[in-house]
Amino acid sequence: MASSHFSYRRDELHAEDVALSRIAEQVDTPCYVYSKAAFTAHYQAYAEALADGPHLVCYALKANSNLAVLGLLASLGAGFDIVSVGELERVLAAGGDPAQVVFSGVGKREDEMRRALAVDIKCFNVESEAELEQLARTARAMGRVARVSIRVNPDVDAGTHPYISTGLKENKFGIAIAEAERVYHHARELAGVEPVGIDCHIGSQLTELAPFIDALDRLLALYDRLTTDGITIRHLDLGGGLGVDYQGETPPSPGDYIAALRQRIGDRPLELILEPGRSIAANAGVMLTRVAYLKPGEHRSFAIVDGAMNDLIRPSLYQAWQRITAVQQRHDVDPHRWEIVGPVCESGDYLGHDRELAIAAGDLLAVHSAGAYGFVMASNYNTRPRPPEVMVDGSDIHVVRQREPLDALWAGESLLPGAAPS
């Protein structure tokens, strides 16, 4: 199992000290369950490894932006990586410090820039020259100066799924490394922006160090050239991307990763910023779902569960594999190979293919490693409410997001005038 915070005791899966069947009874299924201790430990692994030099861990809240998660990480000292004004408002609502926020993303709108300038975030990670110019105009109009990093596209192969690889020249992200030096000179001359950092993010779920080191070497060469040109860069932001154990992968630990980075950076006077998302959140959560019906067949056998692609889309979208186990292990039925599928009307609606499980209708299943890119990617497809979220703290159960009431799913919609049935 990928996380020691979710473990079996007397044949039943627990989150910390809470039996997961208790949560399912209390909040119904499907639901997400997070462990406070796991979030804390995963964050501390970064903070401790970085402690001997200037640093900031900017948790990428796209991975899991529940306010309870953000509040917990803020209380531990985390900064945040945001990609929208909505994420910025979440950080502020959770008590996060805007001075520790970096703003990534290729398509920042002017109103988003204005709000981020108004609360004086730490840095904008700028992804194109057109965005740089827009940001400079917006900042000037507000009488402000925006601190910026150029997000450099270092053209390294992250060796991960094509949908989550971002640092190749065919990807939409960042400014080509060959162009970056010229853009920094442009930024230096442009009123309204001040270049203070260099940024990159090459992809997600990386399980090897080599692509990170390749990218870092290219950024350091750029840093050295800019320093020679008299452009003072204060921080290096290497993005997120460290992978996790979904299916026995053995990615480097944050400690090993950071030691390798620091060794390359040497005595350059740089604050090191990282933007981890998945490696903090994924194995701090599971999704619980209940078996509704079993449909054994000659060709394939289906376990139809109450969770679906709208609740957890990673298997359908990326063919992602996440471990699925029975919450209460039973010894009275034989294991059988099941397709774990949801009620959504799509053949691609599945949570797992060909899983050997000893289960009966009514049993609870846990989909593991669901703390990252789980709830945040949930939708209301098929007019299904998004699931509730629960945070376990020792033996305490905190419902940190209620299931959406059904009528919330059509709030804001209206019938055409005169079209109401009489």
Ligand SMILES: Cc1ncc(COP(=O)(O)O)c(C=O)c1O
């Ligand atoms: C700019 C940026 N920073 C950080 C992250 C977080 O990545 P991960 O969840 O792989 O750590 C992402 C997502 O891949 C990203 O696009």
Ligand SMILES: N[C@@H](CCCC[NH3+])C(=O)O
């Ligand atoms: N949503 C993706 C990761 C996206 C990374 C965002 N830059 C996943 O579940 O693997």
